[in-house]
Amino acid sequence: MAGLRRRLWLLAGIALVAAIVVMIVAPPQAAEAGGLGLLSLYSLARMFAAYLIALVFAIAYGTTAATNKKAATVMLPLLDVLQSIPILAFFPAVLFFFVNTFNGSPIGLEISVVVLVFTSMAWNMAFGVYEAITTIPQDLEDAAAEFGVTGWLRFRRLMFPAAVPKLVYNSILSWTNGWFFLVASEVFTAFGRTYTRPGIGSFIAAAGIRGDSGSIALGLAALVVVVLAVDALVWRPLSGWADAFRLDVPRGEMVRAPRPYERLRWIPRFPGMWHRITRPVRPLLRVYDHASFRLEHAYTRHPTVPRTLRRVDLAMFLVVFVIVVGAGLVGLAGLFLHPPAEAGELPAAVVFSFARLLLAYGLALAWTIPVAAYVGRSAHAARIVTPVLEVFASVPATALLPVILGFAIAATARQELGLQLASVLIALFSMQWYLLFNLIGGVRSIPGDLSEAARVFGLRGLTYWRRVLLPAIVPSFLTGSITAWGAGWNALIVSEYFPSVQSTPLTGLGGLLDKATFLTGVTGDNQLLLFTIFTMIFVVFAMNKLLWHPLLKRAFLRYRVEAQ
């Protein structure tokens, strides 16, 4: 493990050297190049702000949905919808709201950026918490109930610890996702204006518009360093910490002594530190404890109390439900009664966008399956290749946009063709890593005895692929595909319109969204925006419900390899 990390840093070093070479050949022209460290910190601060909000939200939302069945009937479908919505499409609305609320001051812009990044992080973390809590083994639930562990103590001792592994794992995914949207949102054109916040994303974007390759290299290098540093200082220690909370330790895995907190070694520690840090809040917790204890007692002692509460509960649920459904129906009716002029372009847009994503998906599969099969089976290959892939994957596709665009235009004869190629490439870069890392995980999860059995019976080459490898990776292939397509849909809005080189967007859903937000005056074309968003949600939802989920269900019945 230590060796792997050393190689990772080595590679980061090589990436840096490459960046320096580019910078010597084409010196950065940006005036703010010297302040790039500070710009990175700005970006990082936005990321952490958004992450902390997402964390609190995820824990509250996930816990509530997992413990309150009635609430869950609304909260889960809502989360499902939120997860499938192309987040960037809502950005103009968010921007509009906050900029107006704060009278155009930078605070409004900052808040909208943080809100956008938050929406890219929160849903999958909330799902993680929900899943983890609902899959707590019955015997642990029983033990908690039997020993009177209720209220706050139950959250602290049972639900939160059980959620930690999934929460940390999903946090890492969310964090990566967050970079993608942060970079995209630091420069944003909407309502005929361009809004810019100082940061690493806007630095790269500005360099791209100027064609300043030295600055692009500098910005990308800084981004890689920041991403890897956060990974080394925050996520790897946290993953180690989270291992102590895992409920299932696969047999044969080394049991290491889990020592909570000790893994965040870079935080200076002194005896009693956690005790001292938590002291100010402890009276509050005790008050909460006491209140929940008393409430429990009231619940058990007076049979009428729960009934009244249940009625209030139900009434509130109904009110919210009616409001949500009513608003949705009114909105939809308005939309379909007065469709925007461009409504006729929607079918073609769906077909074109889908075709681009399908092409990108095919390209991604073509290289990720063989690479995953190779890397997943050879420890030696994994040690060398994984760090390379991690460095590449750490760069969000939005930051690579200037590079990809430049390459695509240079590589093709006609600009029209170049833009199409760039669009597919950006989709590819948004989708491929999810597939790759899921597939590698799938290949790794093939149990040792199964591989040995295959070797003993002489399964080799094509037979091995057909009988062992491909069936074993079906579940992770499907999970990877779902995430990859989600990322692909989300990337459409940045991949179908390049304001720096073209005036009309490409045909596609993303293009239509861009048309609705960037190109139509000060207020934007809300009708077209909503119509396109609804279409996109419909397509994504249909694909999830009709294709992926049934496949996943079947795959889990047939292809799941049990840990033995």
Added chain:
Amino acid sequence: MTRKHVLVRVKDISRSYFENGKEFKALEHIQFDLYDQDFMCIVGPSGCGKSTLLRIIVGLDRPTSGEVLFEGKPIEAKNPQVAMVFQSFALFPWLTVEQNVEIGLEARHVPPDVRGQKAKKYIEAVGLTGFENAFPRELSGGMKQRVGLARALATDPLLLCMDEPFSSLDALTAQNLRDEILELWSDPDLPPRAVLMVTHSIEEAVYLADRVLVLSGRPGRQVAELEIDLPRPRNRREPEFYGWVDDIYSLIV
């Protein structure tokens, strides 16, 4: 024999499950009393609902009809005078041995220093001194079940319920633990005042119990309530011992 005091009264309990509108009977008309100083085993073939019965008695599940009285009052899950040992140990993997043992006390808002003392006492009683700060996954199965036992005893229960506590252990460890439980049981200074244990092993029941409740399979019906009057320590090789085992075996089959 005159009995002192009825601790638990199980009154005509039935439990059904409903699936697709079809009724599935798990337990039918179970009725017995558990007395002070009683060590009782519930035996039956797998699927006879004996674990369900235990879950109902501790209040984790509700009967379809009938009721369970604990000291004359209806039972509830958080009754602090009943403690439970689980077949799968059900230890919290993220808590240390000591924290696991303290969990029932923590739930009752016992101050930390008192908790610590109690936990130490019972960790010592089950022979795990030195492992206070270990995590469950660092322990063997037998040690885990000792933690489960200490956790149950630490709450000073009047009634200790055990659901197949030795089924996940290897034969040797299980036998050691059985003897240790008998030793703890014979110590008058230690709780509980009565033990109710579910097992599928007839031999185990005859080895441990004062009384055995025999259930038949699907739906669980009460076949017999037997008093095992063998002197302790019991010897598995004696003909009387085998007489009891054979009797119970013929009742089930």
